[in-house]
Structures are given as structure tokens and as C-alpha cells.
Amino acid sequence: xxxxxxxxxxxxxxxxxxxxxxxxxxxxxxxxxxxxxxxxxxxxxxxxxxxxxxxxxxxxxxxxxxxxxxxxxxxxxxxxxxxxxxxxxxxxxxxxxxxxxxxxxxxxxxxxxxxxxxxxxxxxxxxxxxxxxxxxxxxxxxxxxxxxxxxxxxxxxxxxxxxxxxxxxxxxxxxxxxxxxxxxxxxxxxxxxxxxxxxxxxxxxxxxxxxxxxxxxxxxxxxxxxxxxxxxxxxxxxxxxxxxxxxxxxxxxxxxxxxxxxxxxxxxxxxxxxxxxxxxxxxxxxxxxxxxxxxxxxxxxxxxxxxxxxxxxxxxxxxxxxxxxxxxxxxxxxxxxxxxxxxxxxxxxxxxxxxxxxxxxxxxxxxxxxxxxxxxxxxxxxxxxxxxxxxxxxxxxxxxxxxxxxxxxxxxxxxxxxxxxxxxxxxxxxxxxxxxxxxxxxxxxxxxxxxxxxxxxxxxxxxxxxxxxxxxxxxxxxxxxxxxxxxxxxxxxxxxxxxxxxxxxxxxxxxxxxxxxxxxxxxxxxxxxxxxxxxxxxxxxxxxxxxxxxxxxxxxxxx
Amino acid sequence: xxxxxxxxxxxxxxxxxxxxxxxxxxxxxxxxxxxxxxxxxxxxxxxxxxxxxxxxxxxxxxxxxxxxxxxxxxxxxxxxxxxxxxxxxxxxxxxxxxxxxxxxxxxxxxxxxxxxxxxxxxxxxxxxxxxxxxxxxxxxxxxxxxxxxxxxxxxxxxxxxxxxxxxxxxxxxxxxxxxxxxxxxxxxxxxxxxxxxxxxxxxx
Numbered sequence: 001x002x003x004x005x006x007x008x009x010x011x012x013x014x015x016x017x018x019x020x021x022x023x024x025x026x027x028x029x030x031x032x033x034x035x036x037x038x039x040x041x042x043x044x045x046x047x048x049x050x051x052x053x054x055x056x057x058x059x060x061x062x063x064x065x066x067x068x069x070x071x072x073x074x075x076x077x078x079x080x081x082x083x084x085x086x087x088x089x090x091x092x093x094x095x096x097x098x099x100x101x102x103x104x105x106x107x108x109x110x111x112x113x114x115x116x117x118x119x120x121x122x123x124x125x126x127x128x129x130x131x132x133x134x135x136x137x138x139x140x141x142x143x144x145x146x147x148x149x150x151x152x153x154x155x156x157x158x159x160x161x162x163x164x165x166x167x168x169x170x171x172x173x174x175x176x177x178x179x180x181x182x183x184x185x186x187x188x189x190x191x192x193x194x195x196x197x198x199x200x201x202x203x204x205x206x207x208x209x210x211x212x213x214x215x216x217x218x219x220x221x222x223x224x225x226x227x228x229x230x231x232x233x234x235x236x237x238x239x240x241x242x243x244x245x246x247x248x249x250x251x252x253x254x255x256x257x258x259x260x261x262x263x264x265x266x267x268x269x270x271x272x273x274x275x276x277x278x279x280x281x282x283x284x285x286x287x288x289x290x291x292x293x294x295x296x297x298x299x300x301x302x303x304x305x306x307x308x309x310x311x312x313x314x315x316x317x318x319x320x321x322x323x324x325x326x327x328x329x330x331x332x333x334x335x336x337x338x339x340x341x342x343x344x345x346x347x348x349x350x351x352x353x354x355x356x357x358x359x360x361x362x363x364x365x366x367x368x369x370x371x372x373x374x375x376x377x378x379x380x381x382x383x384x385x386x387x388x389x390x391x392x393x394x395x396x397x398x399x400x401x402x403x404x405x406x407x408x409x410x411x412x413x414x415x416x417x418x419x420x421x422x423x424x425x426x427x428x429x430x431x432x433x434x435x436x437x438x439x440x441x442x443x444x445x446x447x448x449x450x451x452x453x454x455x456x457x458x459x460x461x462x463x464x465x466x467x468x469x470x471x472x473x474x475x476x477x478x479x480x481x482x483x484x485x486x487x488x489x490x491x492x493x494x495x496x497x498x499x500x501x502x503x504x505x506x507x508x509x510x511x512x513x514x515x516x517x518x519x520x521x522x523x524x525x526x527x528x529x530x531x532x533x534x535x536x537x538x539x540x541x542x543x544x545x546x547x548x549x550x551x552x553x554x555x556x557x558x559x
Numbered sequence: 560x561x562x563x564x565x566x567x568x569x570x571x572x573x574x575x576x577x578x579x580x581x582x583x584x585x586x587x588x589x590x591x592x593x594x595x596x597x598x599x600x601x602x603x604x605x606x607x608x609x610x611x612x613x614x615x616x617x618x619x620x621x622x623x624x625x626x627x628x629x630x631x632x633x634x635x636x637x638x639x640x641x642x643x644x645x646x647x648x649x650x651x652x653x654x655x656x657x658x659x660x661x662x663x664x665x666x667x668x669x670x671x672x673x674x675x676x677x678x679x680x681x682x683x684x685x686x687x688x689x690x691x692x693x694x695x696x697x698x699x700x701x702x703x704x705x706x707x708x709x710x711x712x713x714x715x716x717x718x719x720x721x722x723x724x725x726x727x728x729x730x731x732x733x734x735x736x737x738x739x740x741x742x743x744x745x746x747x748x749x750x751x752x753x754x755x756x757x758x759x760x761x762x763x
Contacts (some may be wrong), residue, residue: 009658009659009660011659011660012660113737121590132629185689223694275730414569442638442641443641443644445607445609445636446636446644448608448609448628448629449607449629449630449632449634449635449636450630450655450656450659450707451630451659452655452659453630453659456659456660459660460644460645460647460655460659460661464646464647465646
């Protein structure tokens with residue numbers, strides 16, 4: 001190898017092309033895949049007349065209901081999330097605060113079908129709370145329909161909103177909080193000077209995120225919708241594809257969904273508002289707010305306690321019903337244990353490649369971010385693509401495009417892994433972005449001068465910072481895929497279920513004990529995934545001090 | 560010989576431009592003098608290749624360095640602080656200066672240990688930078704610079720903030736380095752450092 005004037009050794013993979021090309025290729029593959037899916041919607045399916053959207057009562061109802069439930073869910077989730085975030089910022093020493101924050105993070109990875117089984121255990125016809133309230137009052141309650149959809153959406157999105165809003169509130173600089181504390185600002189003035197300026201920048205993107213999640217919700221509506229009156233676009237697309245074989249209608253509905261979600265995200269991106277959604281575990285400096293005592297303290301504590309119960313009860317139901325359920329799985333006739341084992345293997349066969357794909361493509365796409373404005377734009381568009389184009393829309397397009405070619409069930413599963421990996425991409429890139437771009441100017445200059453380029457830079461500078469976030473991202477990606485019920489419902493075959501599909505089938509056939517066992521098994525698998533990747537991220541015999549320095553740096557910014 | 564000729568630089572969006580012209584021979588140290596903001600660090604960054612000049616040239620023994628990236632220049636920088644990678648131990652920090660892939664021969668590893676002993680840090684190979692005092696960190700950084708063995712050493716306030724003993728020890732090391740035929744370019748506010756180390760001055 002030729003040495004330069006400085007005598008430095010050329011580093012492997014240090015040519016500029018190596019820094020840019022892989023990320024560009026992945027970004028363009030993602031864009032091409034999405035565009036191909038969208039093009040397939042237009043070209044491969046005979047589209048019905050657009051007027052059908054308002055002339056056909058069913059379709060008009062579907063659109064109206066989808067928007068209505070998403071809007072209601074967004075308002076309730078954000079209101080509750082805001083109340084929780086304010087209570088948490090006012091009460092930094094609330095007992096169990098950090099545990100509550102961890103439980104709130106669960107909403108990012110808890111499979112919807114799993115949470116639904118827990119919610120049924122509490123609020124369903126035979127649920128604990130329904131039975132308790134029914135014994136004491138004559139109030140009637142039906143979980144199925146708009147009630148259940150809203151409840152489940154709030155269960156998922158209020159913690160997410162609360163976590164992001166808390167992060168924004170805690171990002172207020174300490175000096176400003178100290179001044180407010182010294183001046184004794186309360187009520188409206190505290191809101192105007194401290195809280196509102198911090199929340200203003202995240203609220204539009206957060207609204208868009210929660211609205212999109214509720215708008216594109218699938219498993220919740222499938223299980224708790226209760227009938228045609230409570231059908232959303234996503235479910236209608238699924239029904240058109242799987243039961244009515246009306247690909248044209250599916251394409252039309254998918255385009256309506258894309259139009260609404262795409263317009264919303266385009267608005268958010270064009271406004272340039274912040275959309276940093278990865279929960280941050282950094283602990284803000286504790287400064288007592290003037291409004292943290294007396295009646296407010298009591299009200300905050302009561303609210304936080306009630307919210308903790310709201311989140312914990314369904315999880316408790318999964319655990320308590322799941323233990324006898326698992327015994328049923330083990331001993332019942334008909335070999336449910338064999339079904340569970342098969343579903344587990346199938347789930348991991350999809351989820352592990354999906355997780356690996358999301359982490360690898362996320363990393364490669366992120367390397368573009370620091371390479372000039374144009375590449376940075378490509379990087380952010382590629383990583384936010386799955387938020388703009390919902391998976392069911394992408395899945396529908398690819399389904400139509402590849403339908404003649406998809407012969408083997410395994411090919412369908414490979415496509416599920418690919419789309420699941422795409423779904424995880426926005427979250428994975430949020431986790432990796434900070435550590436990957438955390439090199440300060442001094443470090444970069446030192447590295448440049450020493451010739452730490454390409455592979456050497458990755459090995460000595462990035463890898464120590466990224467090892468733990470990558471493991472966490474891999475766990476997130478795998479867990480999201482492990483709990484996926486939307487894409488697998490489209491491409492999977494009922495005879496070869498994954499764990500969430502098996503759970504859905506058991507819930508649908510009222511085999512509640514088996515379902516409880518499967519739910520507990522699924523949650524155990526999720527915990528196992530996080531534990532395994534956490535363990536794998538600790539290098540044996542590694543110097544503890546150096547790692548802890550890096551981890552502190554990385555985890556200060558990232559979940 | 561290092562020749563800097565009509566080197567001009569302007570930060571984007573500003574009208575103030577810096578112009579530099581000077582020469583330094585091997586075994587010579589030039590001290591750059593001037594108030595804060597006069598362009599001392601800017602000049603060092605231009606020489607290291609961290610900044611790109613508008614015009615002019617930098618030549619080393621007749622070869623033009625102006626368009627070379629930092630890693631291809633025969634230059635090592637020593638700043639006032641942040642010279643080490645905080646997450647890597649002392650031996651790795653020094654070793655990366657010798658080979659960026661840390662492919663070190665036994666002799667090179669021995670040289671690191673000997674070097675550490677010569678700067679009073681024997682047995683510090685596995686220590687982390689965070690465990691060292693300011694003076695110890697600077698000695699490690701200087702040892703890396705010396706073992707890198709590049710002909711031009713850029714020094715940006717390298718002794719500021721150190722105690723008298725550490726300053727004296729580092730000055731001796733720099734004097735020895737200069738005597739081995741190297742070029743030293745020193746930006747320092749400290750008159751004593753300039754007096755002891757520099758052979759000539761460049762006023763900005």
C-alpha cells in the first residue's frame with residue numbers, strides 16, 4: 001500500500017464513496033420500494049371511481065369514523081399526556097417516578113394485540129373492573145366499539161405523549177427554571193414563561209405522530225372494533241384484500257390513507273418543527289417549582305397513582321391470567337404447546353432479520369446525515385418514510401406488485417420481515433442518531449490527523465459509542481416485529497401463525513385461557529429479547545471504566 | 560523547510576481576512592504572538608488542514624501541502640486540552656498515533672512503555688485519560704506526538720494551565736524534539752514559553 005507524505009497508512013473503507021454509497025443505495029432502495037408499492041396501487045389494480053368515496057355509504061362511514069376516532073384519541077391522549085408530564089415535572093421526587101417512566105416507555109414496544117388482551121382482562125365483559133363496577137352500580141359498559149378503540153389508543157399514546165412532553169419540559173435550561181423559582185411564578189405565568197415555550201416546538205409533530213398512529217391503528221380496531229360501524233381505513237383495506245379480493249377498492253382506500261397521512265407529515269416536515277421522539281433518560285437537574293406544594297401536590301400524586309394503575313392493571317391481568325393459561329397450553333389436548341412452539345419459531349424467524357435489517361439500514365442511512373445538505377435531506381426522508389407511508393399502504397402496494405410472484409409462504413414471510421424492518425426504522429434511527437453524530441469537533445480533528453478514517457474510525461470511535469444503542473435498537477426492531485399484527489395479517493397464512501396471530505385466533509375463538517397463556521408467553525419473549533441484547537452489548541472482560549464513560553455519554557442522550 | 564506564502568483565510572460571512580507569510584527551518588521554533596482573536600489558532604488549523612484557505616500555499620521541502628487532507632500532512636497538533644480520546648486507555652491513545660489500526664509490533668509496544676517511563680508515567684498503559692491530571696494528560700499527548708514522528712509539530716497553548724514542574728518537563732521534551740530536526744510552531748500567550756522555546760517570532 002502506498003503511504004502518503006505523512007507516512008499514514010490507508011485505512012480500509014476510507015474512500016469517500018464507501019462513506020456515502022451504501023447509505024445512498026439503501027435510501028434509494030427504500031424510496032424505490034415505497035414508490036414501487038405506490039405505483040403498483042395505481043397501475044395494477046382497476047381503481048373504482050373516486051366518487052365512490054362519498055357515494056358509497058360504507059366507504060364514507062369508514063373514512064369519517066377513521067378520522068373521528070383518530071382525532072378523539074389524539075385529543076384525549078395528548079390532554080392526559082400533558083397532565084401527566086406536568087405532574088411529573090412538578091413532582092420530581094414522586095415515589096416510583098422512574099418505574100412509572102419505564103412503564104410509559106413500554107408503549108413503544110408492547111404489541112397492540114397483547115395490550116388488547118390485557119385490556120379485555122380488565123374492561124371486557126368478564127373483566128375485573130367491569131365485574132366490580134357491575135356489582136355496585138347499574139352502569140353498563142361495552143368495551144367493543146368506539147369505547148374500546150379510544151381506551152386502547154389512550155393506553156398506548158398517552159404514555160408516549162407524556163414521555164415526549166416531559167422530555168420537552170425538562171429541556172428548559174436550569175437558569176431559566178431557577179429564575180422562575182426565585183420569582184415565585186405560578187399558574188398562568190409559569191405556563192407562559194416556562195412550560196409553553198418548551199412544549200410549543202414539539203406539539204405539532206407529536207399531534208401528527210399520535211394522529212397517524214391512531215389513524216393507522218389495525219390490531220386494536222380488528223379486535224375491539226366490534227363491527228362494520230367501527231371500521232377504519234386500515235381494516236377496510238385488509239378486508240378488501242383478504243376477504244373480498246377487491247384490489248381496486250383496497251388501492252383506493254390505501255391512497256386515501258396515504259393522502260391524509262402524507263399531507264399531515266409533509267406539513268410537519270415543511271414547518272420544520274422538532275420531531276425527536278426517542279425517549280430520553282437524562283435526568284434534569286431538580287429545581288423545585290413554586291407550584292409543587294399543597295393541593296397541587298396532592299392532585300398530582302393522585303393523578304400519577306391513577307395513571308400508574310391504568311397502565312399496570314392490564315399488564316397485571318396478562319400476568320395473573322397467563323400463569324394458569326400457560327399450564328392449559330402445556331396440558332390441554334389438541335397440542336396447543338406444539339402450536340405455540342411453532343409460532344414462536346416463526347415469529348423469531350421474521351423478527352430477528354427484521355431487527356437486523358432496521359439497524360443496518362438505519363446506520364447506513366444515518367451516515368449520510370453528516371455529508372452535506374442534500375444527503376442529509378435524503379437521510380431524513382428515508383428514515384421518516386414509514387411514518388409518511390403507513391405499512392399497510394406499502395404492504396398493499398407490494399402485495400399487488402408481487403402477488404403473481406409470491407408462491408411460497410416463506411417468500412411472504414420474507415416480505416413481512418422487510419416491511420417490519422421498515423416500520424422500525426424511524427425509532428431505530430432516533431436511537432442511533434445521537435451516538436453516531438456525537439463526535440465533537442476536537443475528536444474529529446484528532447481522528448483526521450491520526451488517519452482514523454473508514455473502518456478504523458468506526459472501530460475506535462463509533463463502535464464504543466454505538467454498541468449499547470445498537471443493541472437497544474436491535475431489541476426495539478426485533479420486539480416491534482415480534483409483536484406485529486398488521487403486516488403479518490396481510491401476508492401470512494392462517495395455518496402458519498406468528499405469536500400475535502395465534503393470540504388473535506385464540507381471542508377470536510374465545511379460547512381465553514389459551515390466549516392468556518400465549519399473551520404471557522409473548523411478553524416473556526419480548527423481555528427475553530431485551531435482556532439478551534442488553535447482555536450481548538456488554539463485552540466480556542472489557543475495561544469497565546472506559547465503557548461506563550461512553551455509556552454515560554450515549555445514554556445521557558438516548559433511551 | 561516549511562514555507563507559508565500569502566496564505567489567506569476568511570471565515571464565511573465575515574469581511575476580516577488573515578494573511579500569513581513566513582518560513583521555518585528544521586530545528587527551529589517559531590512563536591506566533593498576538594492578542595486573542597488575532598488568528599493564532601486559525602493559522603495552526605490552516606497548517607493542519609482543518610480549515611481551507613482562500614488562496615496562498617503551504618510547502619514542506621518543496622512539496623505543496625495546501626490541498627492535502629489532514630491525514631496526509633506531515634503534521635501533528637498538540638492543543639491546550641482534549642488531545643486524547645477519553646474512552647480509550649493511554650496505550651491505545653498513543654498506539655493510534657503510530658498505526659490507526661493499532662497494528663503495533665512488539666518493538667513499538669516497548670517504545671510506548673519506554674516513552675511513558677521517560678515522561679514519568681511508567682506503568683500507566685492501562686489508565687484512562689479521565690484518571691490522569693492535566694499535566695499527565697499533556698505528557699501522554701506529547702508522547703503520542705513524538706512517537707508519531709512527524710516533522711512539523713503545531714502547538715496551541717500546550718502548556719497553559721499546567722503546574723511549574725509539568726511545564727518544565729514538557730519544555731525539555733519539546734526542546735529535545737526540536738533538536739532532532741523538527742519544526743515547532745508555537746501559539747502561546749506565555750512570554751516565558753516563547754522565550755525558552757522559540758527561535759523567532761511572528762507577530763499577528
